[in-house]
Amino acid sequence: MASTGGEGPVAAGAAGSAGPAGAAGAAGTGAAPGAGTDGRDEVDRITAAWARVRPDLDVAPLEVLSRVSRLAHHLDRARASTFGAHGLERWEFDVLAALRRSGPPHRLTPSQLLPQTLVTSGTMTTRIDRLAARGLVTRQADPGDRRLVVVELTPAGLAQVDAAMASLLEREASFLDGLSRRDRDRLADLLRALVRPFELPG
Structure with a gap:
């Protein structure tokens, strides 16, 4: 999975910075990156700020795609670390x-x-x-x-x-610890539906 960095292409372009801290500053929240004690994450703060300053825009796509982009960034780092521990690029x-x-x-x-x-x-x-x-x-x-x-x-x-491969599966399983088996299956189905159009033969 390719590293997207920070907010990823969608949110970075929307917030004006490729990094989480920069995106938060551009959104005007001043909040630190990551989830807060109220359960909201950085994407919540960014989308709320954009909805406030540009109420004419539908920021709903950011709710999904910015999180996918951020997760891809974390997965990319985890995979590089895991493979490196086994002497592989x-x-x-x-x-x-x-x-x-x-x-x-x-x-x-x-x-x-x-x-x-x-x-x-x-x-x-x-x-x-x-x-x-x-x-x-x-x-x-x-x-x-x-x-x-x-x-x-x-x-x-x-x-x-x-x-x-064994180390990779163990590492990536930890990313899903907070989801039930049913939720994992549902998430896989939703992501499959999202990705499929990009992978159909042209």
Whole structure:
């Protein structure tokens, strides 16, 4: 998940600053970032301030999308920290995880890796080279077609991505501690409906 920073694109543009403190100041609240004792969070304060100074605007989208943006920022930091603890960069985890998910023998062609990692073929070649130099993957001829090259997880790569994934799930589960199983399922359904239009084939 890409880091959005501060309020994220929507709220940053609306409040005039990319950082939470700047957004609060621009909104005129003077409040510190984060949730207060009244249960309101920074987005509540920003939207209330905009509703006060621009009552002609419908700020309802900020209620949802600014929180999604802020959550993405926190998740991005948590993932970077988790992967770093296992000696991996985020892009390294992405490639290794794609190979791991493919199942035994954990082997894919570079072209099969591209849509799962959302990078160009040139970038993928460089990433495979770096992972191979670390002993986490190997590059070899495809047993079914010697004209093709396949990338395969090494035992070291498999162990590293498995350990990182277990830590990631434990870390991210803590983000959902305040929600019941039913609420989690409902939230997943709502987010799926929100994201789906952006991921439909063009």
